[in-house]
Amino acid sequence: MNRASVPxxxxxxxxxxxxxxVNRDFWVLESDIGKSTYTYLFGDRYPQRYFNLGIAEIGLxxxxxxxxxxxxxxxxxxxxVFITMRAVEAIRSFICYPDLDVKILSSHGGITAAIDGVTHQATEDIGTMSQIPNMRVLCPADPVSARACVEASFSVHGPVFNRLMRDPLYDLYPEGESFPIGGSKLLREGGDLxxxxxxxxxFQAIEAADALAATGVTADVIDLYSIKPYDREAVLASIRKTGALV
Incomplete structure (x- = not known):
């Protein structure tokens, strides 16, 4: 596990x-925060396929x-927070119910925008998006899996919500690792938990498992990067083996 690199x-x-x-048919739309989400990188390279619609998430x-x-x-x-609170009706009714091919880059997930205050903290995003029919939900744990989630998102037709973080994260995976929708990754293997x-x-779960291992308690650590659908069989198989879940 390397030190944190990029968000x-x-x-x-x-x-x-x-x-x-290699896939030239999609466009990118953003809500006047391209510098923060880094979608400006796409706009600089493909300006004719990149559109800033302003701070108007419903219109987006x-x-x-x-x-x-x-x-x-x-x-x-x-x-x-603005995607899943302000625009949830538009996402639900205009995109998910007709099952349209829209991929969502949702930045500053959870409380990673803590310094911006409660108005920018997205603590309801996973629960909200997971309840909407036809929506898939991905949450990568490191930069490698985040890049791979682009290909995973486009591997299916229909809406995919990618929950991304504000702060740099540790590199957990080697370049080239695939992250199919509905999968998971076993990062540590044990028998007690x-x-x-x-x-x-x-990465904190890995550190906890390593600390437990030093005391003689071994743990499976599963990265459930695909939240909806999630890898039910992998989770159940691990719980049957260890008998305890955190």
Whole structure:
């Protein structure tokens, strides 16, 4: 495990730029925070496929629905709290129910925007997005998996919500690792305890497992990067083996 490198919001946008080199049919829309989400990297490289719609998240997703209904995939970028609170009805009714091909870059997930105050903290985002029909939910734990989640998002037709973080994260995986929707990763293997986690606290779960191992307690550590659908069989198999879940 290497030290923290870049935020997953940056890594995902870097992945968009790379993916666009061989997949030229999608556009990127953002809500006037391209510098913060790093979608400006895509705009600098592909200005004719990048549109800033201003701080108007409902309009962002209404526009995305119109474009996607014509057959062109769309990526929408914004802060998680405004995407999942202000624009949830547009996402639900305009994109998810008709199952349109819109991928969501949701930055500053959870309390990683703590310094910006409660108005910018997205603590309800996973619960909200997971309840909407046809929506898939991914939450990468490091820059490698964030870049890979771009390809995973485009591997299916329909909406995918990518929950990304503000702060730099540890590199947990080697470059080239794949992260299919519905999968998981076993990062530590043990027999006494199962620790299931996702996103920015996966590295803390690994550190906890290593600390426990020093006392003679061994743990499975599972990265549930795919939250919806999640790898039910992997979790159940681990719990049957260890008998305990954290």
């Amino acid at each position: 997953t919001r940056q890594a995902f946008s870097e992945g968009l730029v790379s993916f666009a080199e 997703f209404a526009t995305a629905a119109g474009i996607a209904s014509s057959g062109r995939p769309v990526v929408c970028g914004g802060y998680g 199962t620790i299931a986690s996702y996103g920015d606290i996966v």
